[in-house]
Amino acid sequence: MSNAYEEWVGREEAHTQRIDAAAVAAMAATLDLEGAPRAGEPLPPGWQWLFFNPAARRSGLGEDGHPRRGGFLPPIDLPRRMWAGSRINYLADLPIGEQATRRSRIVKVENKVGKRGALWFVTVQHTTQCNGTDCIVEEQDIVYREAPPPGAAAATPTRLEAEARWGREVRPDTTLLFRYSALTFNGHRIHYDQAYARNEEGYPDLVVHGPLTATLLQQLAVEHGEGRGLARFDFRGVSPLFVSRAFHIEGHTQEDGTFALWARGPDGELAMSATAVLR
Template identity: 45%
Template sequence: MSAAPETGPDATASLGSYVASWCPAPVTDEDPLLAGPVAALSAVLDLPAPVARDGDPLPPLWHWLHFLPWPAHQALGADGHPRDGHFLPPVPDRQRMFAGGRCTITEPLLVGEPAERTSSLLSITEKHGRTGDLLFVTERREFRQRGRTCLVEEQDIVYRSGRNEARHPQSLDTSARPEADAPWQLALQPDPPLLFRFSALTANAHRIHYDAPYCRDEEGYPGLVVHGPLLALLMLELPRRHAPARQVRALSYRLRAPIFGGERLAAYGTPTTTGAILRTATHRAGEHATAEVDFA
């Protein structure tokens, strides 16, 4: 979640009213897709060598290391998230939650090859939940190399106005281990340095990932929050490691409940006839995040 404007919300206005005339135009960016970020994330995940070098296919979702915006420091809000952005809806006291997404891969992006990304607003949907009004914003991104569309991605972001009223555990048992019977497994216990390094690699200055006092005092979390994109990448590590000869053609993922720094988590995968079913779990819950993968 991430906050933005300083002004308080109008209790009589629905979130949809703030975006009734909001229609940001598509934006096209370029990136050289350098190998450095790939090597850096490989090191963060304790891999023995970079997963890809110049000319190699970029693993699914590792394009999140590229096309990163770096706003001026003065453009950040008190929580470290940008106050304004081209695809950030003009909602007062904005709170942001990364909910999930989908990705279709016609051919993998190649490391070291210049790429182009066109981002556009796909949809806006207002919903009413038990904690208040929610605004679902879906952004579509098309990635091209050498004039060919290689990858199409949709990301679902949920916004609300004001503080999140969800309840979180008061304390965490960081010694407990999740248990499951699955053919593919990957364990991790993300500590503050790992979360800080992942924030740097993804240009994410949101304080919930590295500022523990802020997490507790301002956001009501029991500890640092593990990045949703990190959970998605961990799930996708399972087919990459256990079915390296199979090319991922399509994938979808959903983030359901937060995991906190220091907790022991595990990604589990079960292969199917056409792909795999994936999830992340802790001793607290069996499905903090879920994903499905289809192979070519």
């Protein structure tokens, strides 16, 4: 199939925003942390997703709550859109309270055919700079897919065989999902509109945000990093997690010193896989 969206490759945009200490404090409260990082201290990994999010007008939103197709991202005419994963390099600390700029560039638009129909993958590179220094470089994969036909069986989850050396339980409730949606200005209705999630997108309940799970995995890596920060973090979403169903974030140290991390769903299924490299 010819690439109908080839002209979007190379498209760029930039957003400048202060890494606001109030938003950081709200995130710390949302994650139920005892204290919040202060102005001048480094922004924790994953918390960069609180910033630089598009503020589309309500009249410019689609039925799913996302901004309508077109503009920076290509107008791919498939109804389901999700953040599939990222590869993140943490090059320097991003100080809280400083002004930063994120420059985004579309590096690839690719069509594939999966077991459930057509798929489009859009890869966007985000480079976040502060005071002339590149702090974070992330390649983000966005996938667009067809809606499953009515009555279609759910995909068979991948069983997780890995053995954890450390981890903890996470109990996602509606307040957690609401707060994270608000902090990231994420209007996707699968995270707060139960009727829409069930009747329109075919989920059994509200869906836990993929980047929220990825943030928790990065927090877990830092906790077991003996005071060292992250140099790199890669993650891939495998299957969804749902509100009011406890899951586990877990990991172990590999032979090369890197961390293997994952989110284990309530039935033992692999929900997200990740690797972390310490500084």
